[in-house]
Amino acid sequence: MVNADAPITLPSLRQNLRLLPAAADEDGAPRWLLFDIVRNRYFTISRTTLDLIQHWEPGAELDGFVAHLAGRGIAVDREEVAALLDFLVANDLIEARSPAASESVHRRYQASRHGIWRWLLHNYLFFRIPLLRPDAWLTKWTPRLAWLFSPQSHYVVMALGFTGAILVLREWDRFLATFLHFFNFEGLLWYGIALAIVKSAHELGHAFVAKRQGCRVASVGVAFLVMFPVLYTDTTDAWKLRSRRARLRIVTAGVRTELYIAMISTFLWNVLPDGPARSAAFFLATTSWFASLLVNISPFLRFDGYYALSDALGVENLQQRAFAYGRWQLRKLLFGLADPVPEALPRQRAQLLIAYAWATWIYRFFLFLGIALLVYHFFFKVLGIFLFAVEILWFVLLPIWREISVWRKRRGDFHFDRRRRVFWSVVAGLVLAAALPLRTDVQVPAVLQAEQVQTMFVPEAAKVGAVHVRDGDWVERGAVMLELRSPALEHALVEVGEELRIARLHLSRVASSAQDKALLGVTTSQISRLEQREAGLKERVMRLTVLAPFSGRVRASEQLHPERWVSPEMPLLTLVEPAALKVNGLVDERNLRALEVGQSGVFLPDRGDGSRLGVELIAVDIGAVFALPYPELASVYGGHVPVRTTGDGRHVPEGAYYRVAFSVTNAKANWGQIREPGMVVVTGTRRSWVWLHLKQVMAALVRESGF
16 A cells, blocks of 8 residues: 555556557446556546556656646646555556565565465365467458358347247147156266357357457356356457447357257257257257256356346446445445445436345355355265355355444444334344244145045956946945956856766766766766865855945946946945044154144145044154155145155155144044045144254254264
């Protein structure tokens, strides 16, 4: 820092600096650029700074320089010149000719260097590695590819994209099925290749458009975002463009390139025959639509979406200025701090910056939390724990702590009017309500069914002879519900009967035939076997008559009519005994401790007819279920339990769910449903919301602490 009161001699400016005209600021005031050719960096300067640089006199005393400027009609004071000198020194824009100046530059360089571990700590989230310097190649090829940027090409691609979208909507089921078909390791590999192609085209779009605008593309390389490689293009030279529209073209060129690829690929997927070419078009289309665009259009990160929004609004340094406004408004709303406005802006523009700042803070909170979990699972456990802690402390807790520190230092400036007192009273009430153990309702997805339910099956393939009951009929125990007949059994009975008649006839002739007397034992044994076979066949025939095993109400599973063939795997009829009902449900781990045997609740059916049943908790399993025992509760069928379906058809709950059983305290009269899904609402034990979530966090820490 330069001491403005001490004698100061102006140093020499570097000879490889350039002054360039720049776009006017938001108020229309002219500005200029100070271009550092060596480092490819641009510095925006005002009219006053331009006058100082243009009249700069190396070796002159500070007071003499101020007097010289005053003689030329340029009114500046010592502090302004000293501030400019600080800026020039801090950014190494002066020549270091003396040993002292060289030593100062060396000290700043050494201070900026970090050890490998400190460098990794600060840069593992994002760092760049330049690979190519494509400016000469772009200079050669940009004129040859000018036709790609013509209005005719744009309209052709838009027409193809519109046609492709209409065709995809007509075959949406097939398109979605193709996406799910490639959701495997091989598909992910091809998606990785497609992503590399699309991202390369994205960066080429930036480079070609920048070159068409007369900018130099310094480098193209790879950047690592949380150790994930992504391509980048250095278009710093776009700062020299005075047209905001031209800069916006460069910023949006990558996204527009991806959109064009997506449109053309979508159209080709519809017209190409099945084969490798169609699969390639599918990968390029889905990658461009769903993966690339969702990342690049976000205005909350410093990707294309952020710079496009900044240029579209005409607000440079959007995040820094928005954050300043956001902090100012937050302190004013919460504590009534009467700080000056960060900068004079129209009311609507200021409100927009405040909304953007708050939205960015919320977005970044969840983003950094997700990145922390990602780096924890990506690396081995020790390093993962360390990086997780660094991520949470550095990017989440530290900014919050800095703001709270400002609040603590300025607590004497707080001003609480009536509205703020009401607001903080409400906040205190919510905090107290979250901390106090209050009674809570626990919702348990459940199934209502009769305690005695039986579905009838035929023991073997048969034909329906007569149906004696209909859906909803009441039958008594032992009543005939269904008569079946089997032509094969009837034919077998006829054959056995005939063989038995002949065998008995032979037995009756024993006295008249010496030969038959010799076969007496054989004939007797044969008759015995035939009689046993006949009895077995008659028993099988009797089993074809379906009797009611208990008194209850009939629920038909199949549309049965005479002469229809039925198989052993086909459920025929279901008999429900409606007098005794039971409810079985599944409770998640978060609400498990709020349930105790003996608690009462209400069962509400999903069909929403307004009927409800009183229930009482009678049992809670101590182990979580491995697969969902009640399919109607699965999310894939519209139920309340989120599940994933395995290859063998099982529905596995997403999370730990425990089976609970309820008895019905007021049974419904004449209830005869087989199973009815719904929700049981139980008044749970008293618990604190804060303590509940604290225990969940502690449980997660204990679970992940094992090595």
